[in-house]
Amino acid sequence: MSQEKLTQFLQSRGIIGAVQAAEIASQFSPKALARHDFLLREGRVSDAYFFLDHGLLRAFACDPAGHDVTTAFYPAGQVVFEVSSFFTRAPSQENIQALTDCTGWFITFQQLNALFHARPEFREFGRSVLVHGFATLKSRMLAMITTSATERYEQLLKTAPEVLRHAPVKHVASYLGVTDTSLSRIRAGAKAAGTE
Amino acid sequence: MSQEKLTQFLQSRGIIGAVQAAEIASQFSPKALARHDFLLREGRVSDAYFFLDHGLLRAFACDPAGHDVTTAFYPAGQVVFEVSSFFTRAPSQENIQALTDCTGWFITFQQLNALFHARPEFREFGRSVLVHGFATLKSRMLAMITTSATERYEQLLKTAPEVLRHAPVKHVASYLGVTDTSLSRIRAGAKAAGTE
């Protein structure tokens, strides 16, 4: 399978050049997940720095009452791992599961550290990934505070329609911070508004 | 003024030893802010990696309608900077303002990078700060989804009472994701519950 998407991703921040990107990519191993497979299970340490070539993943945590809450969706083209568990080597409180069949490339924590050590550019790239994730989460938090559930749904529909094609309503609902009942009504309203 | 708190903070992650902590701390310059002073203004690039010795800061963004939304409170004992702006060198969309008179120590982006380059342990410490901030934000997001405004208020009251002593209700309200009116009622309810 081709590493083209991975090498492109490594170059995407303008930090790593084509040659080095190919060298770094060659360190990654292929990994495939069938729908419903887990990339990470609660209680285990996240040890795969996983670039998702194709497919869709969902991260979720279980609250005390046992309901699962979707904390993130991961469309293809980015790295997927649980930041806190991966870097602190502590058991993860989250699960990451495939919503569709997935393929991609991964390295372990140890490999990542070796690469960080050997290649300052990759180190900087890694920081950039972290910073970008941080900024994304912050803007999601701001949206949660300043916009209505309907607006958040429409925003998701606009920016990540593939999520809505593959994830059941209840997963999307907890991600948006509403109940599945409410999201169902929001969808009904949106459809009515578009049709009338 | 003493750098004791700063050197202790540098050692707190178990990555940096006492000697190196003192050496690194010596690179920091003192900085004081009067109440209402800004550490960072919207539109400027965050360039101070600021350790807060004493005082309380608030970060906020302004939504299109002009209302400000509190995105974070920073009690003493941690580093304060706008991650995204600081590392990408892009203009900040947030402001950081002193709620009380503050003192602390800072280094610039350039100094930070030089230290990261020269001292791998400090580099790892820096990553640890980022990862920790990330995890904190994630758990706040989870609380926003899974708990009620009242619970979030009580949680804040328990973990950061000093914030409630210095920040006006409306600032706390937007941080918790409710209106100042609602928070006022929540406080009234909490007081009644405690008294009756």
Add this chain to the structure above:
DNA sequence: ATGATTTCCTGCCATTTGGCAAGCAGACGC
């Protein structure tokens, strides 16, 4: 194919939260 399970929608009503406006008290500037 078929029975079981899951997913989604919807009606009814309770609860939470918001918006607005008035009023009071304390802080601040002059």
Add this chain to the structure above:
DNA sequence: GCGTCTGCTTGCCAAATGGCAGGAAATCAT
């Protein structure tokens, strides 16, 4: 000291969201 301003509260009502339950439709396993 005095007027002004800001911060906080509260009453009234509207809007948004949740909880529960029933039923249709799609999906899954065997």
